[in-house]
Amino acid sequence: MQIAVLLYDRFTALDAIGPFDTLGRLDGAEVVFVSERPGPVRTDNGSLALVADKGLDEVTRPDIVIVPGAPHPEVQMENPAVTQWLRAVDATTTWTTSVCTGSMLLAAAGLLDGRRATSHWMFLDRLSAYGAAPTGERVVFDGKYVTAAGVSAGIDMGLTLLGRIAGDEYAQAVQLMTEYDPQPPYDAGSPAKAPAALVARLRATDPLR
């Protein structure tokens, strides 16, 4: 069982690490970080690099692919090396997954046509322009395609998919070992729950960019 995590310049770290430290704990799985060119790949604010140990050409048949998002997904949506790789590996994956605007990359590769899917809340409208059927759910399954909402939703996706693959008890063990008993200090984690003025302000000016 091989799990490939796609990295690309200016991705969001937590998008990748949420599934990595949950689903990636699958017993016997080999997790490989892959990018167009092997080596350090910078995250969205530039202050951290994760190392991609393999190039795209070295990872051709992963069982699971995980695509993180970025504040500017359009860069990779227009990168044929990435979209072609996604289409190629998707032909043989068991699960094709994304976190946050990673679903925009899947959609640009033509993999979400007519499928229920989600993305970062700011991108749900744009997702439909690529033929997907956006939902406001946090983790969306449509066949083998699993998409998660923004950034931190990758943890919920990782545990949910881990449960499907390895069983509830195994996933609960990973939840307990990662002490995932969330206690956010505020209740502002979705546009439905956050103050309306804040949602409006963020739609206009995005602090992550």
Added chain:
Amino acid sequence: MQIAVLLYDRFTALDAIGPFDTLGRLDGAEVVFVSERPGPVRTDNGSLALVADKGLDEVTRPDIVIVPGAPHPEVQMENPAVTQWLRAVDATTTWTTSVCTGSMLLAAAGLLDGRRATSHWMFLDRLSAYGAAPTGERVVFDGKYVTAAGVSAGIDMGLTLLGRIAGDEYAQAVQLMTEYDPQPPYDAGSPAKAPAALVARLRATDPLR
């Protein structure tokens, strides 16, 4: 404002990335990843490396230090280069923080003597052996020392500390942009909530190691 994230061989990725993608979004903050030797640092299961851009000797006066945990904290607890650096930078930090067993490193450096603190649930007993007063809370403030429970608790700590520093509205904006509206598929994230048999089994055999 400089935020230093300590990396060391076999740390847990999410411990570092949770605070990084919340507290690290502090406006105007420079985040620097630092380790004994600059370069790639492998996470606990070996399948990922994060890059430390700076060595310990290059980061001498961070305003905030973040210490992630590891399944085997004892290795760094006995590493004088790390414990001496922690003591040295702590002399001038505004906030000294940890996630998971990162608090064991702070304790080994003598920084938690008589202080309320937390750690991964499996390590609370051991924390008291170093003079700290363990609590079962998820995020613990004692003066400028902020410790978080296991792995994912670093997200809650990051948002909570961000609110203290930058105000509630700013922290809520980061919560919304990271869509931190957790919906775990199970309710097994703490030893009090998980099935007792699972807790007992994990105490005996730890899947993260």
